[in-house]
Amino acid sequence: MDSNLLKVTIDGRSIEVPPGTTILQAARMIGEHYPPAMCYYTPLKESGGKCRVCLVRVAQTSEANPRPMPKLVASCLTRVENGMVVENESSPEVLEARHGVVEFLLINHPLDCPVCDQAGECDLQNLAFEHGTEQTRYEEGRREFDKIDIGDKIQLHMTRCILCYRCVFTADQITNERVHGVLNRGDAAEIGTYIKHAIENDFSGNIVDVCPVGALTDKTYRFKQRVWFSKPFNAHRSCDKCCGEVVLWIKNNDVIRVTARKNKFGEVEKFICNDCRYDHKNLEDWVIGEAAEIERDSVIRANKYKTKIHSPAVQVDAKFVSE
Amino acid sequence: MARQILFEHINVPGINTLETYVSKGGYQSLARAFKMTPDEVTEEVKKSGLRGRGGAGFPTGMKWSFLDKKSDKPRYLVCNGDESEPGTFKDRHLMMNIPHALIEGMIVSSYALGARTSYIYVRGEMMPVIRVLEKAIQEAYKAGYLGNNIQGSGYSLDLYVQPGGGAYICGEETALLESLEGKRGNPRNKPPFPAVWGLYGCPTVVNNVETIADVPWIVNHGGDAYAAIGIGKSTGTKLISACGNINKPGIYEIELGLPVEEFIYSDQYCGGIPNGKKLKAVVAGGSSVPILPADLILKTANGEPRLMSYESLNDGGFVSGTMLGSGGFIVYDEDQCIVRNLWNFTRFYHHESCGQCSPCREGTGWMEKVLHRIEYGHGKMSDIDLLVDVAKKIEGKTICPLGEAAAWPVASAIRHFRAEFEAHVSDPGSCCKKHLHREMTSVH
């Protein structure tokens, strides 16, 4: 064994990883049954720790310290120690906690999937499908915000936001001028620009790609098509601003949307510029490659929502259906 | 009169000035400390058994020894003067009346930790306190207790007061550090702890006002002398701020180990319950700690007298015990409504949640809304268990302990006073605040 590597066992399967690796990363290396992540995003520094869906139980801290950790820990931020033993899906405590977090995320969510552009590729929808319950126990009023346009390309539907902070980190780290952020606090906290302000920046479109729900959507694509009616293809062009490597969402030979490519964990590895995203919607602009694999355990792949949404956790409010 | 360490001279006229403070023996610990090495000062604090007075009761000397001294970054001492835990009002009193006690403590503690710049973070609402501290700091600079080469020791220190802006969460030490960096008061995920990654990413110790003000006495008299006061692992004295339905609300310095019954009923302290009313319940350590009914606050489940100490108040765990916490002692007489009080506290946590992590952001609001319904006569029996379950799903799942702070009051109030919740549901007409002509609502 390479003496620099650390051995970690997650749900009974072991792997050796370099120091600095988090539990979540190690679990992803092992394969299929890794914890979900709604706020952590590998390319974004400081992301993670907020949504709490990735909580796991550390049954043994390390070889040197065989005691369990006193509380569940955020796997996205907790680093592996040698000899660590972790319980993810094998721990009823973890599953119950995750179930609780999903319920919390849903109590103020509008559940307007039928009219949401993100439906079919929404991490919250997927999560609710796996960890939600049949019935909501929440009978109180839900938080509501007006939807607003931030610039002519992006719409913010704050009611759907889960405050993962990903878009804020993206604006900070990928673009050079952040004009939006988190305002107010507690459950009144919201993403916003405070004063009417358009988010205009060569890389601003990426905040749509990193949003795990339908809070930030591409206005140039809105309502054009349900995502599962279009086919994604990898494509590239030579671009002087970004890598030019994208996914084209094509229907009937029309490019209806351009997004960055995501890896199998749903994360963008190479951010793209707004030129590629918004200004090249002709097939001729692109060298088209193979069909893009939508790898994550998404409802698109699972083909769960061919015609209509009916996640058990998602009781659709009639108001939204008729919208 | 019981042993007074912090308040010995609090009633001396002019004790807020440097001159009077020095005439009462103030600032003597500096010369003593400078004759010792910083580690020797830390060693005395360890020996004293002093535990953090901000709420968690963590041994102060041990916290200091965790400070990463291998790092070549600057080190910081930050004093936590955010005092916002409902029921707690001791630090404001101390800073307002004997500001030099805190400043002297900051100097010797900073010396022990090797800090060259230290900050006292005071909640913004306490502007009057901030003005007093700033004036006192100017006096201390003038007298050569702060600044370069203090008293020829070769040690230099700059000390600043930093105002908060109105946010309970900034009492949580990492939220406080964020706030001090000019940011929103969002607590950080830990580890890394401040001892390694604190202010500006540098090794930092955060201590409560009272904790730091205790240090000069320890330096002057030795750790052993301090450890001789109090009981068991609860050494020394503690400031208790007593409020609610008592005859003599105020701030008392008690020797740890004082029987709770004596504290409530003796004329030297709270002086009993007004108007001949009976004691109903006590929240003994600030709003976050579990509420206890009269019988359990006076005696432990084993029938032993409950004492004002970390251990005795915690006797029975959370089944039948509570915590000393911050020393915010809130007394409820028989007329007080547990449901209404709990709704009020839960509204507080809802309002004060920073909103970063989902269990606290969403769960505190959920609990508040359910409690508001119950309080105003629209509750269901199933709401009571729902509250217990939501509290359980917050507890231990959050970034910072505000989650627990919000969950414990709910769990304990229902544990000890379930019948009262049921009565609110089954007989809404019995609603306790009928005389208020408007509903109090949650305002953001």
Add this chain to the structure above:
Amino acid sequence: MSILSDSAILEINNLKSRYPQGKQKSALLPALHIAQAEKGWLPVDAMDEVAGILQIKPIEVYEVATFYTMFHVKPVGKYVIEVCRTGPCCTIGAEELIQYMEDKLGISVGETTDDGLFTLKTVECLAACGMGPVLQIGPDYTYRENMTREKFDLMIEELRNKS
């Protein structure tokens, strides 16, 4: 055109020396207190000016100003009455007193009187629970402890006469 006075700008600039080089953002909270003391509240251009002095982005100021309850991001009356509404004060009559204040001023919590003199605001525990009910009043944030209806009436009268 600067919206803050020269002395306020100087005061904010002077704050920077309290913090290490490059950490001038630390001055944000005290700077906002200075700006608010001068303007009565925090209009956007005042916040933008603070951002300029501290060399940070305007959004960083908005994020902070909207997080902390002491900062008024909407116009308020000349005197902001901030009265504690938290549990311990309520055991000794704060709720009843707050409703009395509303009636007396003819406004609800959160509102400002027509003459622009008073804004009534409820706040959380002010660390004066043993001296409750308690309120404080800007710009000095003086505490008024052991409040009663009579004391409140007197206070309002005094402030009205002063204006």
